[in-house]
Amino acid sequence: ETLDKGLEKSKTTFLSKMGKAVAGKAKVDDEVLDDLEDVLISSDVGVATTIKIIRRIEERVARDKYLGTEELNEILREEIAGLLSETDSGTGDGFTFPKDKKPYVIMVVGVNGVGKTTTIGKLAHQFKQEGKSVLLGAADTFRAAAIDQLQIWADRTQVPIVKQKMGSDPASVAFDAVQSAVKQNVDVVIIDTAGRLHNKVNLMNELTKVKRVMQKVVDDAPHEVLLVLDGSTGQNAFEQAKQFTAATEVTSLAVTKLDGTAKGGVVIGISDQFQIPVKYIGIGEGINDLQVFNKFEFVDSFFK
Ligand code: GDP
Numbered sequence: 001e002t003l004d005k006g007l008e009k010s011k012t013t014f015l016s017k018m019g020k021a022v023a024g025k026a027k028v029d030d031e032v033l034d035d036l037e038d039v040l041i042s043s044d045v046g047v048a049t050t051i052k053i054i055r056r057i058e059e060r061v062a063r064d065k066y067l068g069t070e071e072l073n074e075i076l077r078e079e080i081a082g083l084l085s086e087t088d089s090g091t092g093d094g095f096t097f098p099k100d101k102k103p104y105v106i107m108v109v110g111v112n113g114v115g116k117t118t119t120i121g122k123l124a125h126q127f128k129q130e131g132k133s134v135l136l137g138a139a140d141t142f143r144a145a146a147i148d149q150l151q152i153w154a155d156r157t158q159v160p161i162v163k164q165k166m167g168s169d170p171a172s173v174a175f176d177a178v179q180s181a182v183k184q185n186v187d188v189v190i191i192d193t194a195g196r197l198h199n200k201v202n203l204m205n206e207l208t209k210v211k212r213v214m215q216k217v218v219d220d221a222p223h224e225v226l227l228v229l230d231g232s233t234g235q236n237a238f239e240q241a242k243q244f245t246a247a248t249e250v251t252s253l254a255v256t257k258l259d260g261t262a263k264g265g266v267v268i269g270i271s272d273q274f275q276i277p278v279k280y281i282g283i284g285e286g287i288n289d290l291q292v293f294n295k296f297e298f299v300d301s302f303f304k
Contacts, residue, residue, distance in 0.1 A: 002283065002289075002291065003283065003291055003297055003298070003301050004301045005259075005283070006258055006259045006281070006283025006284065006289070006291070007258060007259075007264050007283070007298075007301050007302060008259075009259075009260060009261060009262045009264075010043070010258065010261065010262050010263065010264025010265065010302065011264070011301065011302055013043070013262035014039065014043050014262070014264075014265070014302065015073075015303075017039040017042065017043070018036075018039055018072070018073065020035075021035035021036055021038075021039050022035075022069035022072060025069050026068060026069060027066055027067060027068055027069060028057070028061055028067040028068070028069055028072055032069060032072075033054055033057065033058065033061075036054065036057070036072070036076075037050055037051075037054050040053060040054075040265065043262070043263070043264070043265035044234040044235065044263040044264075044265045044266040044269065045265040045266070045268050045269045046235075046238060046265075046266070046269030046270070046272075046273060048269075048272075048273055049083070049268060049269040049272040049273060050269075052083065052272065053076070053079055053080060053083065056079045056082075056083075057072075057075060057076070057079060060075060060079075073303045073304075074303070076303055077299050077300065077302075077303040077304075080268055080299050080303075081295055081296055081299045083268070083272055084268065084271055084272070084295040084298075084299070085295065086272075086275075087271050087272060087275045087276065087277060088277050089271040089277045089278050089293070089295050090271070090277055090278050090279065090292075090293035090294050090295040090298065091277075091294070091295075092292055092293070092294030092295075092296075092297070093292065094126070094279055094280060094292035094293075095123075095127075095188075095224060095252075095279060097132065097187060097188060101220070101223050102185075102187060103135070103178065103181040103182060103186050103187060103188060103189045103218065104187060104188045104189070104223050104224075105178060105181075105189050105191065105214060105218055105221035105222040105223050105224075106123075106188065106189065106190045106191065106222060106223065106224045106225075106226055107174075107191045107193060107207075107210065107211070107214075107221075107222035107224070107225050107226070108120055108190060108191060108192055108193060108225075108226045108228060109193050109195070109207065109225060109226070109227050109228070109244055109248065109250070110195050110227055110228035110229065110240070110244070111195040111196075111240055112143070112146075112195040112196075113195075113230070114195070114228050114229060114230040114233075114240075114256060115228060115230060115256035115257060115282055116140075116192060116195060116228045117146065117149045117150055117153060117192060118153070118256070118282070118285065119226075119228050119254050119256060119280065119282060119290060120136065120150065120153060120190050120192055121150075121152075121153030121154075121156060121157060121287065122282070122287055122288070122289065122290035123190060123280070123290065124136060124153065124154075124157040124159050124190060125156075125157045125287050125288070126290065127187070127188050128157060128158075128159065132187040132188050133159075133184075133185075133186045133187045133188070134157070134159040134186065134187065134188045134189075134190065135159060135160050135161070135162065135177060135180060135181045135184065135186045135188070135189050135190075136150055136153070136154050136159055136160070136161040136162070136177070136189075136190050136191075136192070137161070137162050137163075137173055137174055137176070137177025137178070137189060137190070137191040137192065138150045138151070138161060138162065138163035138164075138173060138177075138192055139170040139171070139173040139174045139177070139191050139192055139193050139194070139210060140170070140192045140193055140194045140195065141164065141165075141166055141167060141168050141169070141170050141173060141194065142166070142167070142194045142196060143166070143194075144166040146192065146194075147163050147166060150163070150192055151163065156287065157287070160180075160184070160186075162176050162177040162180050164176070170193060170194055170206065170209075170210055171209045171210045171212075171213035171214075172213070173191075174191050174193075174210045174213055174214045175213045175214060175216065175217060177189055177191055177214075178191075178214045178217040178218055178221060179217045182217060182218065191210070191214070191222070193206075193207065193210060194206065200243060200246060200247055203243070203244075203247040203248075204246075204247040204248065207247060207248040208248070211248075224251050224252055225248055225249060225250050225251050225252070226250075226251070226252050226253070226254055226279070226280075227240075227241065227244050227245075227250045227252070227253050227254070227276075228253075228254045228255075228256060229241060229253060229254070229255050229256070229266075229270065230255075230256050230257050231255040231256060231257050231258045231261060231263055231264065231266050231267060231281070231282075232256075232257040232258070232260070232261035232263055233263075234263040234266055235266075237255070237266055237270060238266070238269065238270060238273070241253070241270055241273075241274050241276075245274055245276070250274075250276055251276065252276060252277055252278075252279040253270065253271070253274070253276050253277065253278045253279065253280075254278070254279060254280040254281065254282065254290075255267050255270065255278055255280075255281050255282065255293075256281070256282030257282055258281050258282065258283050259282075259283045259284050259289070264302065265302075267281065267293075267298065268299075271295075277293075278293045278295075279292070279293055280292060280293055281293050281298075
């Protein structure tokens with residue numbers, strides 16, 4: 001229900017465009033497919049993924065000979081769910097914490113403003129509700145505001161935070177945070193990192209160093225590198241995903257701000273193109289407005 005609400009704008013926009021694309025047409029023909037292609041691209045699914053989806057529908061039209069336009073939504077839903085399954089995207093479990101990986105170390109990356117801090121706060125809240133102990137590490141040391149914001153979320157969720165003063169070495173903060181989690185027997189450590197995309201080499205060096213230093217404490221850390229993307233920026237989110245996946249090994253995605261945007265299709269395209277599972281989606285500013293991503297529920301609330 002919250003998901004439906006969060007995706008309302010994407011859905012109504014999509015369905016209305018779809019309605020126009022098939023208006024007055026009984027069967028799916030080349031013209032309908034062309035229009036459908038435009039609809040998918042303008043819904044920020046991305047060109048490459050759109051082409052894949054259109055191909056799949058063309059194959060179906062060829063196989064079944066006749067495809068009624070009234071079935072198109074249902075078929076799109078099936079094909080897109082199938083496409084997302086190929087990335088193993090969003091089984092609906094979110095992060096799970098194996099017993100032998102304690103503390104479970106999550107390093108969070110993404111450019112400033114995408115909702116990184118908010119997502120960390122929401123995750124801390126969720127994990128606590130699951131009965132896990134959580135600790136935050138403020139390794140985005142380049143902006144005082146980033147440290148302050150994380151502190152606010154630490155207070156709000158009542159979890160400990162490890163921080164240093166602005167300008168200190170991010171790797172040193174990450175080291176302290178992981179070490180402190182080990183000492184305190186904490187289940188999950190979430191490390192915020194700086195979101196500067198000034199250039200690829202610097203970003204790569206910085207993230208590599210943070211990783212290397214935390215590995216001095218927990219040798220297989222980080223267990224997750226979560227990239228946070230702002231879904232409302234559409235194609236910009238693709239661009240950021242490209243840059244971060246080139247700079248470091250991203251293991252999972254969180255797509256934020258899907259409420260209030262019509263660009264929800266971005267989730268489908270990003271998950272397909274980067275072959276990285278979307279684990280969480282942000283559908284509001286509140287502490288509970290983070291959902292574990294489930295591809296079937298997502299696709300359902302989009303097309304039904
Ligand atoms: P950061 O710079 O990446 O750490 O970004 P913040 O976490 O500070 O978030 C930037 C702004 O986006 C804040 O005003 C957040 O409340 C807002 N925000 C974050 N996630 C969501 C979301 O899922 N939906 C909406 N509507 N706003 C969000």
